[in-house]
Amino acid sequence: MRKVCSILICVLLVTTVFAGCIGGAQEGNYSEEQGRSIVVDTSSDESKKEAPRKESKKEAPKEQVASVVGGIVPTFEILSEHPMACMNDNDAVTVYVDVFGMYVIAPERAPIEYVEHTAHVLAQYIDNDEDGVPDDMNVLRELVENNYVVPVWDMKAREEFFEKNRGTPCEDDISMAASMYYDEDTWAFGGIEKSNAENGVPGGWDGNLEEVWHVVSNGWYRAYPEYFGEGGDSDATHTSSKLTTAMDTARGGHFQETPRSYPKGAWYAYDDESCTYGCQIHEYFYWILMANIGALDPALTDKCVYTDQMGEPYINDEWGICTREELEQKDVLAFELFNDYGFNLPTAIPDGSYQS
DSSP states (O other): OHHHHHHHHHHHTTTOOOSOSSOSOOSSBGGGOOOOOOOOOOOSOOSSOOOOSOOOTTSOOHHHHHHHOSSOSOOOOOBSOOSSGGGGSSSSOOEEEEETTEEEEEOTTSOHHHHHHHHHHHHHHHSTTOSSSOSOHHHHHHHHHTTBEEEEEOHHHHHHHHHHTTTSHHHHHOBOSOOEETTTSOOOTTOHHHHHHHHSSSOOOOTHHHHHHHHHHHHHHHHOHHHHOOOOSSTTTOOOOHHHHHHHHHHTSOOSSOOSSOOTTOSBOOOOTTSOHHHHHHHHHHHHHHHHTTTTOTTTOSSSEEEOTTSOEEEOSSBOOOSHHHHHHHOHHHHHHHHSSOOOOOOSOOOSOOOO
16 A cells, blocks of 8 residues: 555656756766775674664655655656756757656767666666665665766767866766766676577676666765765775775775785775775675675676686686675675665666566
8 A cells, every 4th residue: 555655646746846956066076987997893793783764765755755856757758958957058968868857868879779778777776676666765865966867978978078068067066976888888688687598698798787886876875874885085084884894894904095915815806906995885885786686696697707718617806706695695794784774775687677
């Protein structure tokens, strides 16, 4: 009955115009696109986890829903305008898709099937059980009010966008954390399971699973900093969260700077020196999500375990956990964060086919 009521509420709100789309200067604006990319004592009794301070998606207040989202259920209509006027004042991007108040943006030359696929993956990350109601309204509010967009473009369009919006309100007010490049990235239309079934062997991957999550994850960092805070990029600004504590354990210690080598036994060992502590958190959050939803299972993809030139199986150097069962056994803190605190994090692998 609650589900029916929630959906009826959402339908009544279709004509509501969300407030906050045009906000003040935001941290992490488009010029800071991230693009590509202490051992903790866990012996204490934590059988009773502290509950996160958040609203259930089934019980989100009407006024909260109204203040965040205009049209709740996405139609995936290709639009020619964005709510912010500065986005429409140049031709760097001219294609927009509204997804729960967030926008996928693209230049006119971007293949529509790529734009639509990304929009569907975004919808599935926001409403993973596809009941028409965003899984966590607090997370969505942070994304919408901070004007996060998901670009699908090529490098030329990206450069044009940055240049033509320089000095406009969009330079400060539009936020992005990653992009999908339709001419460079990997795509799995219909999802990795379908793609690999058609190929007959595991191996296919969809870059949207990573890049779209890098955008959506900012909503989780902002909504619940005690749980998912990024930690800060210097010792002076570092603050701990349950996510940073889990990552420090996975890396074998707290390293504000990327170490030359990781301690023996570390199962997260991202060695890109240009990837600062906050960047390491973004990648870690992505890896543990993929493991928790089963997207790295070797039966589906070779993203985690692949075959080397000698035909031998080889585990990814960066991340050493391939299944949900391994995550539960090895990365205990991450598994608890995802499954024991009552958060509505994604549990199903997005396949680019949102059905509400």
